[in-house]
Amino acid sequence: MTRLKLAPAAPGARILGLGSVQPDNVVTNDDLAQRMDTDDQWIRDRVGIQSRRIADADTKLVDLAAAAGELAVKDAGLTPTDVDTVIVASCTMPNPIPNAAAQTAYKIGMSAPAAFDLNAACAGFCYAMGTAADLVRAGSSRHVLVIGAEKLSDWLDWDDRSTAIIFADAAGATVVGPAVDEDAIGIGPVAWGSAGDMANAIEIRDDQGRSRAGGGLYQEGQAVFRWATTQVAPVALRAVELAGLTPADIDVFVPHQANLRIVEAVARRLQKKGARQDMVVADDIVHSGNTSSASIPMALDHLRAAGRTRSGDVVLLVGFGAGLSYAAQVVVLP
Amino acid sequence: MADNAEILQGLSEIVEEVAGIETTEVTADKTFVDDLDIDSLSMVEIAVQAEDKFGVKIPDDQLAELKTVGDAVDYIAKHQ
Numbered sequence: 001m002t003r004l005k006l007a008p009a010a011p012g013a014r015i016l017g018l019g020s021v022q023p024d025n026v027v028t029n030d031d032l033a034q035r036m037d038t039d040d041q042w043i044r045d046r047v048g049i050q051s052r053r054i055a056d057a058d059t060k061l062v063d064l065a066a067a068a069g070e071l072a073v074k075d076a077g078l079t080p081t082d083v084d085t086v087i088v089a090s091c092t093m094p095n096p097i098p099n100a101a102a103q104t105a106y107k108i109g110m111s112a113p114a115a116f117d118l119n120a121a122c123a124g125f126c127y128a129m130g131t132a133a134d135l136v137r138a139g140s141s142r143h144v145l146v147i148g149a150e151k152l153s154d155w156l157d158w159d160d161r162s163t164a165i166i167f168a169d170a171a172g173a174t175v176v177g178p179a180v181d182e183d184a185i186g187i188g189p190v191a192w193g194s195a196g197d198m199a200n201a202i203e204i205r206d207d208q209g210r211s212r213a214g215g216g217l218y219q220e221g222q223a224v225f226r227w228a229t230t231q232v233a234p235v236a237l238r239a240v241e242l243a244g245l246t247p248a249d250i251d252v253f254v255p256h257q258a259n260l261r262i263v264e265a266v267a268r269r270l271q272k273k274g275a276r277q278d279m280v281v282a283d284d285i286v287h288s289g290n291t292s293s294a295s296i297p298m299a300l301d302h303l304r305a306a307g308r309t310r311s312g313d314v315v316l317l318v319g320f321g322a323g324l325s326y327a328a329q330v331v332v333l334p
Numbered sequence: 335m336a337d338n339a340e341i342l343q344g345l346s347e348i349v350e351e352v353a354g355i356e357t358t359e360v361t362a363d364k365t366f367v368d369d370l371d372i373d374s375l376s377m378v379e380i381a382v383q384a385e386d387k388f389g390v391k392i393p394d395d396q397l398a399e400l401k402t403v404g405d406a407v408d409y410i411a412k413h414q
Contacts, residue, residue, distance in 0.1 A: 046375065222394050226378045261375055 013184030019071025045055025050258020052289030089124030122321025130190030157216025
């Protein structure tokens with residue numbers, strides 16, 4: 001009987017580095033009020049956003065991805081050639097072929113890494129982190145560059161005041177590598193799933209209301225809000241349980257930055273289930289908008305830069321959005 | 335099964351938690367939108383908590399019909 005050899009496995013995985021980038025162009029609520037019927041207070045009340053960054057026409061999604069990826073590799077103390085796998089989580093590539101990951105790897109100067117895109121929309125980063133951690137643990141990869149990159153501005157209907165005020169452009173990245181022993185494991189098991197029965201709740205529609213490219217991003221705001229405020233907390237709590245922790249162990253909560261009111265509602269639910277009142281809750285949406293798969297790694301990077309987190313902090317991540325898709329895991333900050 | 339007074343009390347506590355409006359302000363004759371200045375997203379949060387508390391279902395299309403606090407109390411009483 002032929003027996004196949006497997007790659008040597010690692011005890012687990014951990015985050016080695018972080019990085020993020022945003023376009024320079026700041027768009028305030030007042031800027032938006034000049035082109036559509038809205039105002040600063042209305043936007044702040046409904047979604048909690050004060051300003052967002054929108055890329056110019058010449059900046060490509062892969063430019064943002066490569067810039068964030070490069071920073072994360074450097075932060076990990078590695079060189080690009082140390083990375084053997086690149087996953088780009090994205091739902092806003094201008095064209096499905098070619099993918100973003102191979103171009104991004106080439107731009108950063110990596111030598112022929114495995115490279116693929118992953119589309120789970122706003123849950124994409126957590127899906128990719130779960131995948132990366134398992135690749136490392138199985139020995140398929142040693143260092144995985146996980147990038148969430150979005151240029152949502154390419155897919156917005158700039159006359160639709162219900163979506164144009166929310167979404168923005170950015171990229172955030174982490175490097176995932178092996179844990180030397182069980183004590184060094186820094187990425188817990190992923191809790192993930194989907195709700196395809198609500199596929200039409202967030203979609204790209206054309207001007208006839210048909211689900212297809214060539215239109216703008218549409219979402220049933222109230223239905224999505226209800227889903228997010230009720231279904232996300234249980235997924236996050238499941239990730240805590242899978243990691244063998246309790247809600248009180250969580251130092252930092254970084255949910256996808258969909259809407260500040262969803263962030264706050266989910267945090268309140270966690271606190272009712274035992275999460276601490278002094279748990280740091282990411283509020284990066286205020287000056288970044290909703291950047292889909294980029295929002296979680298960018299929030300992690302910004303919290304660190306602001307001195308609101310420390311190395312060793314236990315962080316609960318949860319992504320949720322179009323699909324509908326959702327995923328959560330507990331990580332330890334490098 | 336809660337009676338109407340108990341539902342009003344429970345609902346006013348939810349409204350206080352979600353929207354920061356004192357329970358004494360939340361009376362049956364008040365409208366959510368115009369009198370209490372509660373927006374559609376807060377209404378969803380209130381509905382979700384009321385569903386948990388009273389064991390009812392308040393779908394979004396029904397929620398839109400509940401104009402006053404009294405409408406909500408009656409709906410919950412009828413469907414619990």
